[in-house]
Structure formats: C-alpha cells, structure tokens
Amino acid sequence: PFSPKCALKEENVAPPTNMLNVHLVPHTHDDVGWLKTVDQYYYGDRNDIQHAGVQYILDSVVDQLLKNPDRRFIYVETAFFYRWWKRQSPSMQQTVRQLVDEGRLEFVNGGWCMSDEATTHYSAVIDQMTMGLRFLNETFGACGRPRVAWHIDPFGHAREHASMFAQMGYDGFFFGRLDYQDRTHRMVQLEQELLWRASDSLPPPTADLFTGILPNGYNPPEGFCWDQSCDDPPIRDDPDLEDYNVNDVVSRFLGIAKAQVRRTNHIIMTMGSDFQYENANLWYKNLDKLILYVNALQANGSKVNVLYSTPSCYLQELHRANLTWALKTDDFFPYADSDHDFWTGYFTSRPALKRYERISNSNLQVTCNQLEVLAGPASRTGPFGEGESQTMKKAMAVAQHHDAVSGTEKQHVANDYARRLANGWQRCQVLVSNSLAALSASSAKRIYCDNLNISVCPLTESSRKFAVTVYNPLARPVSWAVRLPVNGSAYAVSDAKGAAVDCQVSRNRGFAVNELVFQVQAPPLGYSTYSVSLLQNGPPPASMKPRHPAAIQNEYLRVTFDPDTGLLSSLANLETKQSIKLTQNFYWYNASDGNNTESNQPSGAYIFRPNSSTPFIISQTAKTETVQTSVVQEVRQWFSPWVSQVVRLYAGRGVGGGNQSICGICSTCLGKEVITRLDTSIQTAEVFYTDSNGREVLRRKKDFRPTWTLKQSEPIAGNYYPINSRAFIKDDADQLTVVTDRSQGGGSIHNGSLEIMLHRRLLYDDVRGVAEPLNETSHIFPDGLVVRGRLLLSLERPPVAADTHRLIAQEMVLQPLLTFTDGDLNPNTRLEVRGVGVGNVCLLEHQFQSWESKVSSQPVTVSLQKLFSTMEVVGVSEMNLSANQWKDEMRRFAWAPQTDETPVLKTFQDISPWEVTLRPMEIRTFLLRVVLR
Structure with missing residues (x-):
C-alpha cells in the first residue's frame, strides 16, 4: 500500500514471527484548543493553566529523530504542524521531508484536527479533513498521505465517521475511548480489533474499516511515562550505582506485554500523552534503553521483541496475519467510563456555540464552495475590497475539534472559537459582496444582518425601501420564510419579476416594534431578489x-391545542389523513452535584447525570397569544419567565410545528438540564432513530446495546444519543420526525415519547479535566445565556417519511443566505440567477439509504456535462472522498469478517466518464476541468 519511495516503512516492519512483537508508538496528543486557546497551545503561552507548547514539541522531536535512525514518531493535528512548517528554514523543511520519506516521521489521521464524532456534521468533517490532507499531499506527496485514522480522544465513535474514513482511503482506524463494559466484553472475547461495517447501504467493502481499540487509551503503560510532566523513574542502567533498576523495569515491562492478550503475535503500546515530547530527549533516551535491555534477553531465550513502530506498521502486520475479524455494524455511543458516568451531556453543552458553528458551516458552503468558485477572481478582488475564504475555512476546521463544537472547553476557549468564526465570516462577507456584484451587474453596497436570530437588523428597521437577495446553496428550489424586524406598520413586497408577494406585519417579540413575514422562492444553486417598500x-x-386557540392549520397540517392548558394536544397530516395525539412541554432534570448515595459524580460539560429519573415540569399550562394571517399562523406560548416558544405553520408549506424556544437558565436556578418532550400515541416499543453526523440513520433501543449485554446504571443519561440533524419515532402507521437546527442530545425514555435536551447550566465541574462548571452567561444575559432554537416537526407514513425528513434536514443545515441593499435597485441589476453550478471539485451525493424509500432509494444517474449551466465540462477525473488521491489509484487492505449476514448489494457501472451513477448513500468526488460559457 505504500509508495516504493517510502522504503523504511516496509523495512521497519520485519519482526520475527516466533516472538511476541511489541510495537512502541511514540506520539503526542495536541488538542486544537481545550484548556487554552489554539494560539496559547502552539506558542506555549498561559502555562499557568496548563504546561503545553506545540512548537517546542515539534522542534524537539525532529532533533531527536535525527540522532537515531531507528526512532519513530507520529503526528496528527495538521493545524499545528502547518503553523510550525511555515516558520522553518528551507534546509529544515528538506530534513523533515527526508524523515517523512523514510517513514521515521509519519502522519496519521491528517485532518486539520481530530474531530468530535457526536456533534459534527459530515460536510464540515469532510472539509476539515480535506484541508489537512491536501496540505500534507502538496507538501510531502505519497509518503505524507496518512493510511490510518487516529481518534484517540473523542468521547464515543460514530458509524458515519468510519464510513467517511473508509471512503477517504484509510486502511484502518484506532481509537482509545469506548464504554467500560464494552471494553471488558471485548477483552474477554478477543474482539478489541474488529471489522467495522459502517454503512447498511454501500456495498462492502466500500465502508468497511478495520478498527483497533488501544489497550491504554492513548497513554503509556503504568510506570512507563518518561515525559517531563511524568513522575515515573527513568531507567537507571549504571551497574555501579545502588539505584540500578534495569532488571526491575524489564521485568515489569515483560509482565505488562505478556498480559496484553491479542489474536496475533503483535501488540501495540502508545508511548506519549497530552502535549508530551516537549523535551523529546527524555522519552527517546529511556525508550532506547528499554528496547536494548528487553531485546537483550532474547539471547537467553526470551520470546519478546520490542521495536519502534507506527500505527500503519502495526496494522500491516495484522493484515499479514490473514485472519478473520469480528464484525460490527452499529456505533460506539453512548460512552461511559464507569458506573453512573455517561458522557452524554456534551451532546448539548454550549448550544449557542453549536448553533453558531452550524450557521458558519452553511455560510462556508455558500461563500467558499460555491460563490467564490462561480465568480472566480472577481470574488476576491472587487468593488468591496479583497475578500478571502481561508480565514473561515480554518476557523471552521478548528471548530470541528473534539473540544470545540462539543462544548467541552473552558469558557475563554469557547469565546476564542466563536471569535475565529466571526472573523472568518466578516472576511467572507466581502467575498460574497464581490461575487454577487459580479453576478448581478450591480455594485450596490451589500449589508448583512448578523443578528436576525435576536430580531435585530438596523437596515430593515429604519429603511423605507430595501431589497433582499436570497441565495440558495441547494441543488433544488427552496421555499423559505423570511422574517425581518421592522418599525413600520405595512409593507409591499415584490419578487424578481415584479409580482406582488403576500406579506404580513405582526407585533415583534424582539427589539423592533414589528416583524415582516413573507415567503421566498429561491432557485437551485442561485439567487433571487425581493424588493420591500414601506x-x-x-x-x-x-x-x-390573548387566548388558547383551538387549532392552527395550513394546506398540509393541523395542530390542535388543549383549550384548558394551552398545550399542544394533537397533530394531523391533512394529505395522508393521519392524526396522532401529541403533547409537548418543557421539563428540567436536577443535575447531580456529586452528593448522591450511589455515586459522587456530578453533571458537567461532558457528563449528564440527573439526580432523578423523573424530570420537573416547568409549567402545567402555557399562557398563549395567537396570530393568524394568510402568510403564517402561530401560537406564542409562555411557560415561565425563562422558557417560551412559538408554534408556527406557514402557508403552502408541508413542514409543521415550527418551534422556537428560548431558555435562559437564571443564576438562582443553577444545576438544571432543560428538555422538551413530545409524548405521542405512537407505539414505539421503546425504540427510536437518530442520524449519524447528518447522514445514515441508526436504530436505538432503550437499555440495549447490539453487541454486548448492558448493565444499566443511569436510566436517563444511559439512554441519550447524539442527534445531529434529526430523530424520529414510528410504528406501522405513523412516523413523527423532529429536525433540529444544531446538534443536541436526546432519547426515548417512555413508549411513544421523544425528548431533546435544549440547554444546560451547571453548578459543578464533572472532574474530566476542564476544571470549571458549565455556567454560560453574557453581558446581555447575566442571569444565564439565552438560547433560541428551532425544531421542525413532520408527520408522515413510515414508508415515505424519509423523502420528507431528509430534505427538511438538508434545508435546515444549508439555509439560504440573505443579503440586503438599501434604496432603489439599479434597473440593470440581474435580479435572479438560476443553476449557476459550482467549481472545479464537485461532490455528488445520494442522500437516501437503500431501505428508506421505494422511490428515492433508487440509483440515480447524473450527467456531468449537463449539470452546470454556466460552464462547459471538458474533462473529468474521479478522486477519493477527501480529494487527495485518484480513485483508480486508491488501494486499501482487504479484511474478512468472521461471520457475514450482510445482503449482497447490487453495484452499478457508470454509463461513461460523463454520466455517473450514484448508489444509495454514496458520495463521489470529481475533479472537473471547465471553461465558462
């Protein structure tokens, strides 16, 4: 699998076959922000918080590798390596290239960061992986291309990540964290190394990935840590000294090695930990001695051989063993590291940051992956100055880190992530303005309303006449409701053709007096402009x-409310003639403070641990107000001073129960974990379904794990799963889907029930390293950070429900982009552009699983030459998912499962290089050579 140029990678792994071979893997785990910011970690600043300086680690490691050709080192986080590399002299860069070519410095994983797996969306993961891998490819060529995915720290593992890694060409995947009961089971069954079949739609081995669970997490064996941050004694090998300890060290090491039972005569030991090797001499001097003295015993008959190694070398030996491996088809959620300690709180932690990251991802796709390519050089240098997308791309890549969007960082680090996203978006706005100026033939100043989430937009609140340009990043037309804060009482809206658009002004709950509402129709991969006049x-x-309404409805849905309580009581689909009982309310779990008879574990940024399995209801009734117009019907509900919501139905839209909630958990109410719960008449048998990173759907069952017998210690937290974009419950007749606007945690604790955690504010740290409670405030909301969210409800028949909820979820993730211009439009302005197409690298995606829909789950053939209206495709080459390797040159290890009941899935051949067929759940990447028409 390696290039012939990478000679020592092959030569290094030629250990004896009649011995136990111990692969020592020197490594450092460098968080791209956690207790310190990215900058502070790189430079070694704020060592009063944590002693860590990545630039010194790389300096020291390279120096030590040069002193002994047997030494090896692996590095993971390209975000840090990229910084370090830019500051090296040409001679040092050449030295490092030589180390990489010889396999002595090996890159694993290779993404910009080691991403979280629960709260990240697949599109953002692909972007950050592509960014890191492209840099390595351009800098080091084939020898710098990682062959192993390495997620040693994320807190649970998603099936979709394994699928993406397989499609990116990785041979294997190693991680450190899995449920403590699962680990024990796998140790007994010798299943710590397995074959993960990460898709039920892609034909094997497309999404098959060999997966290894590291025996010590990612730390060295106990007693063998030789970093400056460690307390273990060094190897003292002068026999003339009284504290000579070689025999003791060797004896302890042999005991640990022989106790690590695996299926081959190869075992792996991680030698390193968080931010270690700042003084690499300490590690390597002792590792050299360990290898020397353990191997010296072979002359006396010892059957243990120790060597410097890397994960790819270790993986290569496992492949050479030609064994069959246990097969896994589910995922590794939720994760618990001991009784009562389920890491399911971070599925929701820092919900404002999670939403900001999701909006930023949408903006990135629009500005960088579409508009920048479409407008070409004009997007970067135009009437509004120099725009650039790299700042946003890097900020979004860093935000995927497993202590970023996960919400498990210190507060000042969370602020830094948000600041980076804001800086990136400001620079991208210039790029968008330039692009739209070129496309529309108008240099009118573009204005952005970044605070529409709190109903603030100075332009719309003050202007008598303005225009709204709606850019749709999806490849299909989209109907979207635009809500703008205004201070006028009546407005006229017209579309790009001058036709009047139905609009409505109602009283606003934000800073402006009123709110203008109208629906827009945005063309696929294009924009349309609407004019608004006071x-x-x-x-x-x-x-x-101010009354309890009986019901609100549009052409598709009817939402009924209880006349006594003001709460939702039923939901009906008027097209399919379905109706279910549906009660929705808000509750809170009292977060454990650690003073509990069963355990002293408190709830914190990582861990969700309620004191009781029964949540407290916030209010049995809701104070309500109703607004019913031709554009929108809504019921505004107040449950308490800190929880309210609006239930909305728009005319002509089949998406029901639009739900916006605000939760600001006050300072006198610390230790609350707020949920919304939907109790229905659907018979679920304690089963519900969640998406994996916005892609494939997985079945979840209460108090059950598919591959091992669960001893449940936390009936609530132990049944929570990550919901990245949607979850649903169903029976034979009905399916209720909830689409979320960010990653959140949720579960189905009761039959027919679905609950989603919205917000958390906690009194205590959960003792997992962050060392501060999850207590978010702001200067605007000192009594607890207010979060406004959106949930969309859909009621469908189960066989066709996928057609609806997947499209709704995609619209929620990739929302239209709004820009504004003040005053009258130039008469020569192009008010609408359709089907503009996107750039040189094209990702084509089939969005349905093979079993979801009789219609939408069929293969689809796409003509690349007809796909773009503004470009002519003159050449096409297919690449792997991360676009760092030609698809026809991608060679992966083949692995055989012990048992295989996977049905044979039909494969499809492309008609020609220009007409490609997409199978269910397939993502294909093409490099196109195009000319503008």
Whole structure:
C-alpha cells in the first residue's frame, strides 16, 4: 500500500514471527484548543493553566529523530504542524521531508484536527479533513498521505465517521475511548480489533474499516511515562550505582506485554500523552534503553521483541496475519467510563456555540464552495475590497475539534472559537459582496444582518425601501420564510419579476416594534431578489389574541391545542389523513452535584447525570397569544419567565410545528438540564432513530446495546444519543420526525415519547479535566445565556417519511443566505440567477439509504456535462472522498469478517466518464476541468 519511495516503512516492519512483537508508538496528543486557546497551545503561552507548547514539541522531536535512525514518531493535528512548517528554514523543511520519506516521521489521521464524532456534521468533517490532507499531499506527496485514522480522544465513535474514513482511503482506524463494559466484553472475547461495517447501504467493502481499540487509551503503560510532566523513574542502567533498576523495569515491562492478550503475535503500546515530547530527549533516551535491555534477553531465550513502530506498521502486520475479524455494524455511543458516568451531556453543552458553528458551516458552503468558485477572481478582488475564504475555512476546521463544537472547553476557549468564526465570516462577507456584484451587474453596497436570530437588523428597521437577495446553496428550489424586524406598520413586497408577494406585519417579540413575514422562492444553486417598500396607508399589523386557540392549520397540517392548558394536544397530516395525539412541554432534570448515595459524580460539560429519573415540569399550562394571517399562523406560548416558544405553520408549506424556544437558565436556578418532550400515541416499543453526523440513520433501543449485554446504571443519561440533524419515532402507521437546527442530545425514555435536551447550566465541574462548571452567561444575559432554537416537526407514513425528513434536514443545515441593499435597485441589476453550478471539485451525493424509500432509494444517474449551466465540462477525473488521491489509484487492505449476514448489494457501472451513477448513500468526488460559457 505504500509508495516504493517510502522504503523504511516496509523495512521497519520485519519482526520475527516466533516472538511476541511489541510495537512502541511514540506520539503526542495536541488538542486544537481545550484548556487554552489554539494560539496559547502552539506558542506555549498561559502555562499557568496548563504546561503545553506545540512548537517546542515539534522542534524537539525532529532533533531527536535525527540522532537515531531507528526512532519513530507520529503526528496528527495538521493545524499545528502547518503553523510550525511555515516558520522553518528551507534546509529544515528538506530534513523533515527526508524523515517523512523514510517513514521515521509519519502522519496519521491528517485532518486539520481530530474531530468530535457526536456533534459534527459530515460536510464540515469532510472539509476539515480535506484541508489537512491536501496540505500534507502538496507538501510531502505519497509518503505524507496518512493510511490510518487516529481518534484517540473523542468521547464515543460514530458509524458515519468510519464510513467517511473508509471512503477517504484509510486502511484502518484506532481509537482509545469506548464504554467500560464494552471494553471488558471485548477483552474477554478477543474482539478489541474488529471489522467495522459502517454503512447498511454501500456495498462492502466500500465502508468497511478495520478498527483497533488501544489497550491504554492513548497513554503509556503504568510506570512507563518518561515525559517531563511524568513522575515515573527513568531507567537507571549504571551497574555501579545502588539505584540500578534495569532488571526491575524489564521485568515489569515483560509482565505488562505478556498480559496484553491479542489474536496475533503483535501488540501495540502508545508511548506519549497530552502535549508530551516537549523535551523529546527524555522519552527517546529511556525508550532506547528499554528496547536494548528487553531485546537483550532474547539471547537467553526470551520470546519478546520490542521495536519502534507506527500505527500503519502495526496494522500491516495484522493484515499479514490473514485472519478473520469480528464484525460490527452499529456505533460506539453512548460512552461511559464507569458506573453512573455517561458522557452524554456534551451532546448539548454550549448550544449557542453549536448553533453558531452550524450557521458558519452553511455560510462556508455558500461563500467558499460555491460563490467564490462561480465568480472566480472577481470574488476576491472587487468593488468591496479583497475578500478571502481561508480565514473561515480554518476557523471552521478548528471548530470541528473534539473540544470545540462539543462544548467541552473552558469558557475563554469557547469565546476564542466563536471569535475565529466571526472573523472568518466578516472576511467572507466581502467575498460574497464581490461575487454577487459580479453576478448581478450591480455594485450596490451589500449589508448583512448578523443578528436576525435576536430580531435585530438596523437596515430593515429604519429603511423605507430595501431589497433582499436570497441565495440558495441547494441543488433544488427552496421555499423559505423570511422574517425581518421592522418599525413600520405595512409593507409591499415584490419578487424578481415584479409580482406582488403576500406579506404580513405582526407585533415583534424582539427589539423592533414589528416583524415582516413573507415567503421566498429561491432557485437551485442561485439567487433571487425581493424588493420591500414601506406603505404609508397600509393595513395595521396583525393583532395578537390573548387566548388558547383551538387549532392552527395550513394546506398540509393541523395542530390542535388543549383549550384548558394551552398545550399542544394533537397533530394531523391533512394529505395522508393521519392524526396522532401529541403533547409537548418543557421539563428540567436536577443535575447531580456529586452528593448522591450511589455515586459522587456530578453533571458537567461532558457528563449528564440527573439526580432523578423523573424530570420537573416547568409549567402545567402555557399562557398563549395567537396570530393568524394568510402568510403564517402561530401560537406564542409562555411557560415561565425563562422558557417560551412559538408554534408556527406557514402557508403552502408541508413542514409543521415550527418551534422556537428560548431558555435562559437564571443564576438562582443553577444545576438544571432543560428538555422538551413530545409524548405521542405512537407505539414505539421503546425504540427510536437518530442520524449519524447528518447522514445514515441508526436504530436505538432503550437499555440495549447490539453487541454486548448492558448493565444499566443511569436510566436517563444511559439512554441519550447524539442527534445531529434529526430523530424520529414510528410504528406501522405513523412516523413523527423532529429536525433540529444544531446538534443536541436526546432519547426515548417512555413508549411513544421523544425528548431533546435544549440547554444546560451547571453548578459543578464533572472532574474530566476542564476544571470549571458549565455556567454560560453574557453581558446581555447575566442571569444565564439565552438560547433560541428551532425544531421542525413532520408527520408522515413510515414508508415515505424519509423523502420528507431528509430534505427538511438538508434545508435546515444549508439555509439560504440573505443579503440586503438599501434604496432603489439599479434597473440593470440581474435580479435572479438560476443553476449557476459550482467549481472545479464537485461532490455528488445520494442522500437516501437503500431501505428508506421505494422511490428515492433508487440509483440515480447524473450527467456531468449537463449539470452546470454556466460552464462547459471538458474533462473529468474521479478522486477519493477527501480529494487527495485518484480513485483508480486508491488501494486499501482487504479484511474478512468472521461471520457475514450482510445482503449482497447490487453495484452499478457508470454509463461513461460523463454520466455517473450514484448508489444509495454514496458520495463521489470529481475533479472537473471547465471553461465558462
């Protein structure tokens, strides 16, 4: 699998076959932000928080590798290596290239960071992996291309990540964390190394990935840590000294090695940990001695051989063993490291940051992956200055780190992640303005309303006439409701053709007096412009009626409310003539403070641990107001001073129960974990379904794990799973889907019930390293950070429900981008552009699983030559998913499962290089050579 140029990678792994071969893997785990910011970690700043300086680690490691050709080292986080590399002299860069070519310095994983697996969306993961891998490919060529995925620290592992790694060309995947009960089971069954079949739709071995669970997490064996941060004694090998300890060290090491039972005569030991090797001499001097003295015993008959190694070398030996391996088809969630300690709180932690990351991902796809390519050089240098996308790309890549979007960092680090995203978006806005100026033939100043989430937009609140340009990043038309804060009482709206658009003004709950609402139709991969004018003598704003409504409905859905409580009571699909009982309310779990008879574990940024399995209801009733117009019908509900929501139905849209909630957990109410719960008449048998990173759907069952017998210690936290974009419950007749606007945690604790955690504010740290409670405030909301969220509900028949919820989820992730111009439009302005197409690298994706839909789960053939209206495709080459290798040159190890009941899935051949067929759940990457028409 390696290039012939990478000679020592092959030569290094030629250990004897009649011995136990111990592969020592020197490594460092360098968080791209956690207790310190990215900059602080790189430079070694704020060592009062944590002693760590990545630049010194790389300096020291390279120096030590040069002193002994047997030594090896692996490095993971390209975000840090990229910084270090840019500051090296040409001679040092050449030296490092030589180390890489010889296999002495090996890159594993290779993404910009080691991403979280629970709260990241697949599109953002692909982007950050591509960024890191592209840099390595361009800098080091084939020898710098990682062959092993390495996620030693993320807190649970998603099946979709394994699928993506397989499609990126990795031979194997190693990680350190899995449930403590699962680890014990696998040790007994000799299944710590397995074959992960990470898709039920892609034909094997497309998404098959060999997976190894590291025996010590990612730390060295106990007693063998030789970093400056460690307390273990060094190897003292002068026999003339009284403290000579070689015999003791060797004896202890042999005991540990022989106790590590695996299926081959090869075992792996991670030699390193968090931010270690800043003084690499300490590690290597002792490792040299360990190898020397253990191997010296072979002359006396010892059957243990120790060598410097890397994960790819170890993996190569496992492949040479030609064994069959246990097969796994589910995922590794939820993760617990002991009784009562389930790491399921971080599925929701820092919900504002999670939403900001998701919006930023949408903006990145629009500005960098589409508009920048479409407008070409004009996007970067135009009437609004120099725009650039790299700042946003790097900020988004860093935000995928397993202590970033996960919400498990210190507060000042979370602020830094948000600051980076804000800086990236400011620079991208210039790029968007330039692109739209080129496409529309108008240099009118573009204005952005970044605070629409809190109903703030100075332009719309003050201007008598303005235009709204709606860019749709999806490859299909989208209908979208635009809500703008205004201070006028009546407005006229017209579309790009000058036709009047139905609109409505109602009283606003934000800073402006009123809110203007109208629906737009955005063309695929294009934009449309709407003109808005203040009317002098228009109708008054829609009035709010302070009463409990009987129901609201549009052409598709009817939502009924209880006349006594004001709560939701039923949901009906008028097209399919379905109706279910549906009660929705807000509750909170009292977070454990550690003073509990069963365990002293508190809830914190990582861990969810309620004191009781029964949540407290916030209110049995809701104070309500109703607004019913031709554009939108809504019921505004207040449950307490710190929880409220609006239930909305828009005209002409089949998406029901639009739900916006606000939760600001006050300072006198610390230790609360707030949920919304939907209790229905659907018979679920304690089963529900969640997506994996926005892609494939997995079945979840209460108190059950598919591959091992669970001893449940936490009936709530132990049944929570990550919901990245959607979850649903169903029976034979009905399916209720909830689409989320960010990653959140949730579960189905009761039959027919689905609950989603919205917000958390906690009193204590959970003793997992972050060393501060999850207590978010701001200067605006000192009594607890207010979070506004959105949930969309859909009721469908199960066989066709996938057609709806997948499309809704995609619209939620990739929302239209709004830009504004003040005053009258130039008469020569192009108000609408359709089907503009995207750039040189094209990702084509089939969005449905093979079993989901009779119609949408069929293969689809796409003509690349007809796909783009503004470009002519003159050449095409297929690449792997991460676009760092030609697809026809990708060679992966083949692995055989012990048992295989996977049905044979039909494969499809492309008609020609220009007409490609997509199978269910397939993502294909093409490099296109194009010319503008």
